Amino acid sequence: MLYDFQEELVIRPLHSGDVYASFQFRTLWETDFTRENKVSHYRLFPKSLGQVISKFSVRELHISFTQGYWRTMQWGQPFLPSPPGAELWVWFQDSVTDVDGTWKELTNVLSGIFCASLNFIDSTNTVQPSASFKPLGVGNVTDHRFLRYATLPREIVCTENLTPWKKLLPCGSKAGLAVLLKSEKLFHSSFHSQAVHIRPVCEDEQCKTTSWELRQTLNVVFDLHTSGQGKREWSLFKMFSRTLTESCPLASSSKIYIDITDNPQKCLFKCLPHTSS
Template sequence: MAAVLVLLLLLAAGPGPGRADAGRERRDALREELLLSPLPTGDVAATFQFRTRWDADLQRGSGTDHHLLRYAVLPREVVCTENLTPWKKLLPCGSKAGLAVLLKAERLFHSSYHSQAVHIRPICRDASCLAVSWELRQTLTVVFDFFSSGQGKKDWSLFKMFSRTLTETCPLASQSKVYVDISPKNKENELLEVSPPPTSVHEAIVQGDKKTYAVYDLLSPSLFNTSRSLNVQLKWQRPQDSSEMPIPILHAQRYVGGYGLQTGEICTLIYNTHPYRAFPVILLETVPWYLRLYVHTLTIITKGKENKPSYIHYEPAQDRRRPHLLEMLIQLPANSVTKITIQFERALLKWTEYPPDPNHGFYVGSSVLSALVPSVTAMKNMDVEQSPLFTSLFPSSDGSSYFVRLYTEPLLVNLPTPDFSMPYNVICLTCTVVAVCYGSFYNLLTRTFHVEEPSRGGLAKRLANVIRKFRGVPPL
């Protein structure tokens, strides 16, 4: 099971004391959305998004325009209910009502892919941005593979995926919708059939492609008139050719090169498959301090030629305090592969700094790629506050491009590891020597020895002599 746990924390100062919104009306709100997307391989991706908005100044009286941007990636985090339970407790209705009813741990963790995220950001309440509200956005993405689960069919429903159906909405939610991607996978015929009939149909441009979504508004009174529960079902009208896999315009790979346990190199391959458009990309690398980077070995090669970055920002690491931070702006030519390599040296750690399984290796966090990818299909600007889930996940800057942020796979790096069995053997041998040799020597030094004369006999000897006397035998 692949599992990734991503945390994004964005904090910024609110307005100063002079811009306090004491007289403004509070509009705290909860918006929840679920996007169901059938994948070309037959899998189904379910993306939950819960947005809680507070009209409150959390940093009132702080005085000063402080901006703090932090990314935290946990590549080796074990997927369990200890991650899901506190995540669900942040929701106003918990898991008792609304879309959160579907968050059943047994079904979510029995999947091909699982990802959780928490976003905190300030948003403007109006166009003048005189007052700032805070938005807590929680997203969860799960990919279900029905072939591995033994069902063997591409037809699916909410009950098949989550073992539950939607029965009621969260009373505190101002928006609660389910979106189902019913876009035609083939230009000739529609492949998907959804039931029950949706309340509306929405069309949008997502990542340069025209998408059609069936929308189920849980706040609509007519939705639960026919039945008390909503079980969205989707059937394939004919088998889909899974060999036609779409290739994204921007994608990347990352791996560790080199040989031995002293030096190595981090290699990143960035692909631009657009046939005629070039665009820049921002690459952010965060490397732990125990991998000592050699910045002078940084090379960027595109189509066999050197590709000089337009911008480079590097902050060296400090041992046991902070990692390396490398940020670059690279131009990606059309239909090209850009290879980025940088050499590093493995540092020696203290024996107390190794994890319980040091021979497994050390995980290095993912690289972050951010770019405005050219769009083939023109799109319209939409208000982010009024836009549905997929538009907020893939925001667009204008009609000719859309914003994409990618995370590469984490790296597993082996460091020089001592033989931890030798200290164990030394400890065992030392304890044995102390217990046997030192204990005996200590007894010899502390004991007092003296000679005792043998006694004249006890009760048994006197009784034996009485018997021998009656028998006429000499005493003992």
């Protein structure tokens, strides 16, 4: 497998009456950004992020933009926790000699890619964790001299951040599950968080070959009023003001899951229209 793209949406009705929607878009690419020969054809992988990995010798990159606070007592545990504002943590290759200088240059470039204020990250709000933020990909590099972490809790998340995030997808927001991502609905929700995670992963169980994984996630909680009949009714249109129109032709898999585990009243759910299988 040289490259692959998969997308999925998990919808979880919460016992609080809210609805939690979690999108995940996963792009895999079997290539080596660290080699001397520059990559010229990026295929499904965003060129801007591929160049970031290569230029700044990035081993892993994790960035999130979050609006609102996650209410654990009402909503349970999120799939991916994230603090309000902007969060960024990066593992660099052990070949980097000036980690602080590379970190500063990287934040300036990411600021332009995501239209965010990441250029305000400096030595006053950057830390070098020694016991947390372990690598999530293969390689198991644990020398924390090559790790940097920063947050901007006052960063305001808006449409200017969502638009470049959607442009990183192979089909953008023109097809597939991403057509549901309408900024007017997302930013008027109870909670909204979008993230980008890049790491090296194994191709097989023996890990003879590795690929780069780009995982774009978007999590949102909608406060939907129950109907007058006491039924918890919701729909894609009610949540996103859009419905699915056409699939992304570049996706090898596109799935929607309904998670009903958070259902203390044992309510019965009926999904319409019925699945074809």
